[in-house]
Amino acid sequence: MTTILDGKKTADALMTALTETVTEMKARGVTPGLAVILVGEDPASAIYVRNKHRRADKIGIRSFTIAMPATVSEADLLAKIAELNDDPDVDGILVQLPLPAQISEAAVLNAIAPEKDVDGFHPVNVGRLWTNEPGVVASTPFGIMQLLKAYQIPVAGKNAVIVGRSNIVGRPLAALLLNASATVTMTHSQTADLAAHTRQADLLFVATGRPEMITEDMVKAGAVVVDVGMDRNAAGKLVGDVNFAEVAPRASAITPVPGGVGPMTIAALMMQTVELAKRRLNGSAK
Numbered sequence: 501m502t503t504i505l506d507g508k509k510t511a512d513a514l515m516t517a518l519t520e521t522v523t524e525m526k527a528r529g530v531t532p533g534l535a536v537i538l539v540g541e542d543p544a545s546a547i548y549v550r551n552k553h554r555r556a557d558k559i560g561i562r563s564f565t566i567a568m569p570a571t572v573s574e575a576d577l578l579a580k581i582a583e584l585n586d587d588p589d590v591d592g593i594l595v596q597l598p599l600p601a602q603i604s605e606a607a608v609l610n611a612i613a614p615e616k617d618v619d620g621f622h623p624v625n626v627g628r629l630w631t632n633e634p635g636v637v638a639s640t641p642f643g644i645m646q647l648l649k650a651y652q653i654p655v656a657g658k659n660a661v662i663v664g665r666s667n668i669v670g671r672p673l674a675a676l677l678l679n680a681s682a683t684v685t686m687t688h689s690q691t692a693d694l695a696a697h698t699r700q701a702d703l704l705f706v707a708t709g710r711p712e713m714i715t716e717d718m719v720k721a722g723a724v725v726v727d728v729g730m731d732r733n734a735a736g737k738l739v740g741d742v743n744f745a746e747v748a749p750r751a752s753a754i755t756p757v758p759g760g761v762g763p764m765t766i767a768a769l770m771m772q773t774v775e776l777a778k779r780r781l782n783g784s785a786k
């Protein structure tokens with residue numbers, strides 16, 4: 501029997517608990533505030549923006565999107581970030597990726613104040629993560645760790661294999677798994693004999709953006725499979741990076757798409773926005 505790792509249900513439960521925290525914070529005069537900057541029209545980003553605001557409204561977080569045209573200049577985007585860095589009502593700032601080609605992603609991520617960097621993409625927060633110091637962590641990997649925890653899936657000593665080395669998923673996930681004492685293998689588009697690696701995985705994480713690329717023969721029987729993909733297949737249906745129909749019967753547990761990692765990413769973002777806002781209650785400078 502395969503366990504379906506239900507991200508929607510798990511996120512709902514986490515958010516119910518968080519609503520209580522937010523209610524208490526508001527009574528003490530602090531409403532957590534999240535600013536999202538969306539440049540242009542990436543479809544995955546649009547889904548993310550919509551679901552984020554829905555979730556924030558439900559739990560009492562003040563969230564707003566600043567939409568900028570795909571043609572915006574880097575200088576204008578940086579000026580907007582500077583304004584949000586100085587806005588005392590904004591606890592978290594998130595710039596949706598990817599950005600259009602004329603804008604340097606590094607310049608933008610460096611411009612966000614590390615204390616407001618709710619995505620954990622600023623080099624200071626990346627450094628904290630890799631040195632296992634407390635800090636903000638990218639929402640998708642953080643959400644995945646919360647999902648494993650909710651299902652009491654052991655991580656320490658397990659062979660964790662990650663397919664995909666992006667800055668927003670693969671790399672920070674590797675750090676979190678390492679901090680949780682897994683034995684971590686990073687694989688990517690240039691890995692020789694990918695299947696030889698994935699077949700060793702007790703825990704397999706896939707974040708490549710290649711629809712249904714992980715097939716049954718690439719998975720060890722009884723593995724836990726976490727699918728970070730959000731792709732459209734040839735028929736236009738939303739699918740993950742894992743061929744669910746083939747792989748699910750072989751796995752001990754697996755995330756669905758949709759309803760797996762996506763809702764957990766949003767839950768993680770809300771949790772971290774509230775964590776950043778708590779500093780206002782404690783009166784520390786920001």
Ligand SMILES: Nc1nc(=O)c2c([nH]1)NC[C@@H]1CN(c3ccc(C(=O)N[C@@H](CCC(=O)O)C(=O)O)cc3)C=[N+]21
Nearest residue numbers: 544545547548551595596597619758759760762763765
């Ligand atoms: N700075 C930055 N951080 C990100 O974390 C980031 C980003 N930029 N850019 C875009 C991608 C995409 N992303 C999603 C998260 C959740 C869902 C989500 O809620 N999915 C649901 C709903 C799917 C649906 O409604 O069709 C699900 O999987 O069940 C989708 C997409 C975060 N990303």
